[in-house]
Amino acid sequence: MAAIESFDNIHLDLSREHGKCRFAESGLGWKPAGGGDTFTLDAGNIGGAQWSRAARGYEVKILQRSSGVIQLDGFQEEDYERLSKIFKSWYSTNLEYKEHSVRGWNWGKAEFGKAELSFNVQNRPAFEIPYSEISNTNLAGRNEIAVEFSLGDSAKANGQNGATPGKGRKAAAGRDQLVEMRFYIPGTTTRKEAEGGDA
Amino acid sequence: DKNGVEVKKFKRFESYKRDNQFPPKVRDMGIVIDAKNSTIVLPVMGRPVPFHINTIKNASKSDEGEWSFLRINFLSPGQGVGRKDDQPFEDASAHFVRSLTFRSMDGDRYADIANQISNLKRESVKKEQEKKDMED
Numbered sequence: 001m002a003a004i005e006s007f008d009n010i011h012l013d014l015s016r017e018h019g020k021c022r023f024a025e026s027g028l029g030w031k032p033a034g035g036g037d038t039f040t041l042d043a044g045n046i047g048g049a050q051w052s053r054a055a056r057g058y059e060v061k062i063l064q065r066s067s068g069v070i071q072l073d074g075f076q077e078e079d080y081e082r083l084s085k086i087f088k089s090w091y092s093t094n095l096e097y098k099e100h101s102v103r104g105w106n107w108g109k110a111e112f113g114k115a116e117l118s119f120n121v122q123n124r125p126a127f128e129i130p131y132s133e134i135s136n137t138n139l140a141g142r143n144e145i146a147v148e149f150s151l152g153d154s155a156k157a158n159g160q161n162g163a164t165p166g167k168g169r170k171a172a173a174g175r176d177q178l179v180e181m182r183f184y185i186p187g188t189t190t191r192k193e194a195e196g197g198d199a
Numbered sequence: 200d201k202n203g204v205e206v207k208k209f210k211r212f213e214s215y216k217r218d219n220q221f222p223p224k225v226r227d228m229g230i231v232i233d234a235k236n237s238t239i240v241l242p243v244m245g246r247p248v249p250f251h252i253n254t255i256k257n258a259s260k261s262d263e264g265e266w267s268f269l270r271i272n273f274l275s276p277g278q279g280v281g282r283k284d285d286q287p288f289e290d291a292s293a294h295f296v297r298s299l300t301f302r303s304m305d306g307d308r309y310a311d312i313a314n315q316i317s318n319l320k321r322e323s324v325k326k327e328q329e330k331k332d333m334e335d
Contacts, residue, residue, distance in 0.1 A: 014228070014245045053218040055228045055247050073245055102221075104214025104238050104251030106273040107293040119296065127243040143277060144297060151302075174228025174242045176301040179268065181243075184275040184295040 005086050010074045011056060012039055014173035021072055023083075025090045030072065041070060046091045051080055052098040055174070060095070069115050069130050071170070101126045110183060129181075133170050145183045209287035214238040214249035221247050230269070230301065232315045237323055239271070239316060241299055250296075252323045258316040260309040267306035269313060272298045 003024060010021040012030045019032040027043040041062065048063035059073040060083060075083070080095070087095040101108075101121035108121035116130045133149050140146035149171035171178040214236055215221070221240060224231045225247035231240040237252040256272040274286055275295035303309060 052246075053221075054245050055225050055242060056245070059245065071245060100218060100246065102215040102218050102249055104212070104249040104254065106250055106254040106275070106296040107288070107290060110294045119294070127246050127248045129244060133244065170244050173245060176229045176242055176269070176303055178243060178299065179302050180298070180300040182297040182299075184277065184297045186276070186292055186294075 001085065001089065005082065007075065007079065010072050013071050014073065014170050016173070018074060023086045023090065043091050046087075046093055049087050049091075049093050049095045050098040051083070051095050052100055061098075063115060067115060068132055098125065100124055110185065130170065140182060143184055143187050145185055147181045147183070149178050149180065151177055151179070207285055207287045209289050211289070212237075212251050212253045214251045221249070230312055232312065232319065234315075234319055237319065239319075241271070241301075243299075252316075252319050255316065255320060257320070258313045260306070260313045262306055265304055266302045267304070267309045268300055268302050269309040270298055270300045271316070 005023045007021045007023075009018045010030065011018050012021075015032070017032045017034055019030050021030045022028065025043065027041050027045075029038050029040045031038040041064070045065050046062055047065040050059075050061040050063070052059050052061070054071075054073040056074045058075040058077060058079065059071055060075060062070040062072070064070060080097070084095040087093045101124040103121055103126075105121050105126070108119055108126060111118050111120055115132075116128045118125045118128045120126065129147070134147055135150040136148040138146050150169065151172040152169040214233075215238070220236070222231050222233050225240055225242075228242045228245065230242065231247070233240055233249075236249075238249045239252065239255065240247045240249050242248070250271075250273065254273050256274050256278070258269065258271045261268045261270070273296055274288075275297045276286075276288055276291045278286070301309075
């Protein structure tokens, strides 16, 4: 492997602008194509990595040791092998191939991980919500939880720019900005009555 | 439209089998109606997330200042209107996504999407009914 492995047309945390993503033994960096500050992540802060299908090609999600997740998307399907080697030999990390549910169901199990909420359908995530993107949650009704997302100060121009990862603007990244999501979670009394439920 | 006598049964459905079946338009990270597969694909944190038309209750558009909002409501337990809640579920003790709300400055687009979802829902209900009538 070369001392530096480089990938073009990669987006950092759903940035509107694409950039160059470079991996080295010491860590990784992302620089917007149009110029600007470079985001860097130290190899020591890489706690885990996942590979999955995203809207724009494929995504590498890095679970940081400190906290939070870094999303890099725009990879090609055939980049997997190269990336898998990079993570294995340089970061002693397995690039886990995460298959998502595409069944189209709206029922499953909301599970709370270290850095994100994962909605799983038949043990596969249908989507994940990094906690950094949530601005507010409240009990909206009986068994109903409302989760509101941060959309940035003036998110009129959809999509963020520059190297500002994990700052709570992923919900506003696309042409349709996600404002709120509501979940129905059966109550504890119902669960007790049902018996044997361990959720 | 229902005679209310027989118990409705839950029938399984599926949007896609594999993640390479998404319409190419999901790249734009916007809402995509995939009528062919009776599915609405919604962007959630950079991921295309399919929801089969059978999970959808309705969709509505509203306006607030220069923003337009599109709210998609899904079927979930405990929404029974009127006398009884006869909507069947595969697992009523599961967690459910109950609604998703998006915003955009393009109100016409949301009016159009809400309309398309309603049409798709109507067609799907009609098809189900026809299938049931054939079985009877």
